[in-house]
Amino acid sequence: MIAAPDRTPLPRRFFDRPVLEVAPDLLGRILVRHTHTPDGPIELRLTEVEAYAGPADPGSHAYRGRTERNAVMFGPPGHAYVYFTYGMWHCMNLVCGPAGSASGVLLRAGEILSGHERAHKHRPTARNDRELAKGPARLATALGIDRHLNGVDVCAGPRSPMEILTGAPAPADQVLSGPRTGVGGEGATHPWRFWIDGDPTVSPYRAHTPRRRSSDAPSDGT
């Protein structure tokens, strides 16, 4: 018999710790997307995350310091840093550590627990429930997360658009780690991606693929 997940909100102090402690501890927690409509929220159990360790981390958006785009990462913990990437997609991070440390955890994948119908409406190409949030941009899309939610406090209670509940943290022996996805150079060396062993919603690993420059393409010969 499985105990029901704990629906107590995670307190801000949960996030005010070193990012490499917080990241694996987020697995099994519940992200609630409150839409404040009669349908109720969309809920997701986190199964895969990645740590980004502040201005010293070459893989981080905080590398080379604070800009308008990454300002939320430099703020207090327990807030959502949502950014737009590849001209099409949104991804969501949770800011960790004391204000100014500019570290965060990218939410890479999860299992939709409720609100499946609306999640499929947001992600019509998903062929089954497992694919709804298998990948960071898919996760954001399925939950209706975009730049409007950048800076949202996830420790501010159920009237906020997003909240994190205690859930059922994954036991340490079920947590695996490996290199981060899509991060090249020195940033690729650390095993700062964490996932729940064997979970079908974990996104497939993809090594960093450098883009071929358009000048390398065949030309008219001029």
Place this chain on the structure above:
DNA sequence: GCCCGGATAGCCT
């Protein structure tokens, strides 16, 4: 199942 390339726009140098 896999490998590959195109899409698309904001951000930063």
Place this chain on the structure above:
DNA sequence: GGCTATCCGGGCA
């Protein structure tokens, strides 16, 4: 102007 913390569809096995 080059790059990006990505996804999707098509081709092939």
